[in-house]
Structures are given as C-alpha cells and as structure tokens.
Amino acid sequence: MTATAYPLTWPQNMPRTKGRVSSRFKTGLNAAIKNVRGALTLFANDSGKAVKDIVISSNVSLGVDKPSDPGVAVWFTWDGLSVCIAVDRYPKVEDNLQAIYMIIDARRTELRHGGLNIVRATFTGFAALPAPARKSWQEVLRLTNVPGHNIDREMVEQAFRELAKGAHPDRGGSETAMAELNIARDEALKEL
Structure with a gap:
C-alpha cells in the first residue's frame, strides 16, 4: 500500500474506533508532529537501524486543521519492516499524533530493557499487512449453500x-461492509 500524507491512508488490517474519548494531552499539532519525528530519530539511533520513508497521514489540509475524521497513521520502514502505527481514539488530530509519539517512545523503552528482538516482535503487530483475499459474491451474499445452485436475480436481490x-452505516454497519455488499450484488447481477 502506498501511504499518502493527505487524505488519511488508514491500514486495512486495523479497525476504526467507534467511540472517541477525550485525552489529557496538551500538545498542539506542530509540537506533536515534532515529537513523532524526534521519537523516530531517537528510535533509529537507539536501535542502530534506519527509519526511512516516513509518512504522517491524516485529513489535515491547509484549509482544514480540525477534520471530522481525526485519525492519524504514521507509516515508515524500519529493519526491513513496513510499519504503520495508526490511532483514532481521540477527537483531535494532535492528540492522536501525540498518542503515536507515546507508542514510539514505549518501543524505545522496550529496546532499552528487552532488546532488539522484543521490539522486532512488537513491530510485527504494526506491520502494514496486505489486504485479505477478496470473497466471492456468493460468500458475501451468503449464497454458497443454495440447494441445486440455481441462484437467480431475485435471490441475489433478496439476500442483498x-x-x-x-x-x-446508518444501522450500525460500516461504509466498508456496505461497499462490499454493493460490489457483490453488482458482480452477481452481471454474472447472472
């Protein structure tokens, strides 16, 4: 996946936070960015492994410093791993960014007390994984066990x-789930 600074590039293997909570951070946006970049530099020095290709991704733009989606994802390469640390727990971009700074600083603590192998194992959980294999329209619409496999357009529409x-999303689902259903229905109707 290619991360972009704007708009937010969220890792596909990380679920989004449903309810946000307020934080006690008192850090502004510029200071939080500086903290993250500084922590990554210190982490690289401590580990003896370069941190490269840093992308701080969010929905902040020149005209919008308080976007409706305050999530932040910091993408980088370290020791051969493509890493993404993403946080959307807080309602402010700067607080989510400061949380990422704290996570990176925690990896520095792990490095001091547990060594490189502990940190490598921890970062494996932050690995920017490829998207899972796509399901067939039959799987998405739950039409895989239809007796006689005589699926018709009406069955597809009813399952949809x-x-x-x-x-x-208005009924507790998500845009992703609804998009998957729309694509499955379109593929089914095209095939039938």
Whole structure:
C-alpha cells in the first residue's frame, strides 16, 4: 500500500474506533508532529537501524486543521519492516499524533530493557499487512449453500436487502461492509 500524507491512508488490517474519548494531552499539532519525528530519530539511533520513508497521514489540509475524521497513521520502514502505527481514539488530530509519539517512545523503552528482538516482535503487530483475499459474491451474499445452485436475480436481490439491514452505516454497519455488499450484488447481477 502506498501511504499518502493527505487524505488519511488508514491500514486495512486495523479497525476504526467507534467511540472517541477525550485525552489529557496538551500538545498542539506542530509540537506533536515534532515529537513523532524526534521519537523516530531517537528510535533509529537507539536501535542502530534506519527509519526511512516516513509518512504522517491524516485529513489535515491547509484549509482544514480540525477534520471530522481525526485519525492519524504514521507509516515508515524500519529493519526491513513496513510499519504503520495508526490511532483514532481521540477527537483531535494532535492528540492522536501525540498518542503515536507515546507508542514510539514505549518501543524505545522496550529496546532499552528487552532488546532488539522484543521490539522486532512488537513491530510485527504494526506491520502494514496486505489486504485479505477478496470473497466471492456468493460468500458475501451468503449464497454458497443454495440447494441445486440455481441462484437467480431475485435471490441475489433478496439476500442483498436482508444483509444491507445490518451492513448499512446508518444501522450500525460500516461504509466498508456496505461497499462490499454493493460490489457483490453488482458482480452477481452481471454474472447472472
């Protein structure tokens, strides 16, 4: 995955936070960016391994410093690992960025007390994993065990309507789940 500074590039293997909580951080946006960059430099020095290709990704732009999606993802390469630390727990971009600074600083503590292998194992959890294999439209619409495999357009539409009740963002689902359903329905109707 290619990370961009704007708009936010969120890692596909990391779920989004449903309810945000306020933080006690008192750090402004510029200071939080400086903290993250400084912590990555110190981490590289401590570990003896370069930190490269740093991208701080968010929805902050020149015209919008308080976006509706305050998530932040910091992407970088370290010791052959493509790493992404992403936080959207707090309602302010600067607080999420400061949380990432704290996470990086915690890796420095692990490095001092546990060594390089401990940190390598920890960063494996932050690895920027490829997206999981896509499901077939039959799997998404839950039409894999249809007796006789005589699936018709009406069955597809009925399965879609039923699943959309729970997948729609307005009904507790997500945009991702609804998009997956729409794509599955379109593929099914095209094939049938």
